[in-house]
Amino acid sequence: MSIEHFSAKGRLADTGEGITGDELQLAARNHGIPLEALRYELTPPGLHYVLVHYDIPATNASTWQLTVDGCVEQPLSFGLTALRAMGRETVRVTLECAGNGRAGLHPRPISQPWLMEAVGTAEWTGTPLANLLRAAGLREDAVDVVFTGADHGFERGVEQDYQRGLTVAEALDAGALIAWEMNGMPLPPQHGYPLRLVVPGWYGMASVKWLRSIEVIDHEFAGYQNAVAYRFRQESNEDGVAVTRIEPRALLIPPGHPDFMSRHRIVAAGTVTLQGRAWSGWAPIERVEVSVDAGVSWQDAKLDAASNDLAWRGFEYDWDARPGEHVLTVRAYDESGRVQPIEAPWNRGGFANNSAQRITVLVR
Ligand SMILES: Nc1nc2c(c(=O)[nH]1)N[C@H]1C(S)=C(S)[C@@H](COP(=O)(O)O)O[C@H]1N2
Ligand SMILES: [Mo]
Numbered sequence: 001m002s003i004e005h006f007s008a009k010g011r012l013a014d015t016g017e018g019i020t021g022d023e024l025q026l027a028a029r030n031h032g033i034p035l036e037a038l039r040y041e042l043t044p045p046g047l048h049y050v051l052v053h054y055d056i057p058a059t060n061a062s063t064w065q066l067t068v069d070g071c072v073e074q075p076l077s078f079g080l081t082a083l084r085a086m087g088r089e090t091v092r093v094t095l096e097c098a099g100n101g102r103a104g105l106h107p108r109p110i111s112q113p114w115l116m117e118a119v120g121t122a123e124w125t126g127t128p129l130a131n132l133l134r135a136a137g138l139r140e141d142a143v144d145v146v147f148t149g150a151d152h153g154f155e156r157g158v159e160q161d162y163q164r165g166l167t168v169a170e171a172l173d174a175g176a177l178i179a180w181e182m183n184g185m186p187l188p189p190q191h192g193y194p195l196r197l198v199v200p201g202w203y204g205m206a207s208v209k210w211l212r213s214i215e216v217i218d219h220e221f222a223g224y225q226n227a228v229a230y231r232f233r234q235e236s237n238e239d240g241v242a243v244t245r246i247e248p249r250a251l252l253i254p255p256g257h258p259d260f261m262s263r264h265r266i267v268a269a270g271t272v273t274l275q276g277r278a279w280s281g282w283a284p285i286e287r288v289e290v291s292v293d294a295g296v297s298w299q300d301a302k303l304d305a306a307s308n309d310l311a312w313r314g315f316e317y318d319w320d321a322r323p324g325e326h327v328l329t330v331r332a333y334d335e336s337g338r339v340q341p342i343e344a345p346w347n348r349g350g351f352a353n354n355s356a357q358r359i360t361v362l363v364r
Helices: 022-030 037-041 080-084 129-136 169-173 224-229
Strands: 064-068 077-078 089-096 117-126 144-155 160-169 179-183 197-198 211-217 247-251 265-266 272-279 287-289 312-319 323-336 356-364
Touching: 037 272, 064 247, 077 080, 077 129, 080 117, 080 179, 089 179, 089 197, 089 265, 117 129, 129 169, 129 211, 144 169, 160 169, 160 224, 211 287, 272 287, 272 323, 287 312, 312 323
Parallel strands: 064 211, 265 356
Antiparallel strands: 064 077, 089 117, 117 179, 144 160, 144 211, 179 197, 247 272, 247 323, 272 312, 287 323, 323 356
16 A cells, blocks of 8 residues: 555545545644634734644754755854844734635635634744845855755655745745744744744745755755645646735624624624724735625725734724624725635635635624
């Protein structure tokens, strides 16, 4: 029996097929932000979403080494103390998993079954990646930069360390950080202790956790997570298009109180201040619209002051809630002209499904 036996290829759920045991197993490991925690501008670490492809590796900060080598003038190796001497910045970043929204697609790609909660915002402290690359000195033949984590596993039969590549231009210009702190504390194990990459504006897969190696190569990186996994495709045999930056999305903090099983909301009649947060990895948020009649009519929400361009922005809207059943929905616009769709187009990996959130509310 071979490794491929376990998961030869990605599968789509059959019509009407409920969440499978494999999906439940992933969902129980990889948790989302409880939507009420959108109330915190900075997500408390335990409430930030988590996505780990394999296992959280055993790591040791006191002996940790990060190497920078390949097409560089001077290969370098850093322990944590030496890395801290390379400069320190703190950046507030909203991270979102590229698979967020996957479980809402029809047909449903079988994988981590996110609804819409795979998001969080943290302040990451570390050294700018560009500092390290400049210290090592990029050679003329440098094309891509490959980031390798300490975690190891198998995916569709392919054995691998978790690795992602960026082009040299992306690595220098994206504002990426090699972070050792999250919200002023050492990284928690599940978020990459002791070191991780954070690539602001990009879907989470780019932000390699448990970072142990940065290798500059003279060709396009063809590793599994770039060339096979994170690509927009309609058919499994297509090359597809790389998944990169975060599409705009707005989420409401669900108002009132939930019904335990359905999570439908029960709200007292009167003025209800709806609040939420909106973000985009392409450009700052420009506008958020709210609909309290299932998308028939839309009103502008009031935006909070922007904290910075890389983190979500708060919004609110006063709703005159009348007795009866209502469907609330929101959508975000960014300054690049991107608008959040009511129904995002389908793709086989279930990536970037930013279809507008719908919340059913019973007003009493
Ligand atoms: N080494 C390593 N880095 C990784 C992953 C992983 O499985 N291994 N998962 C990626 C994915 S798909 C996402 S969405 C983010 C999640 O980051 P978080 O768990 O800190 O929210 O980490 C990314 N970095
Ligand atoms: Mo992800």
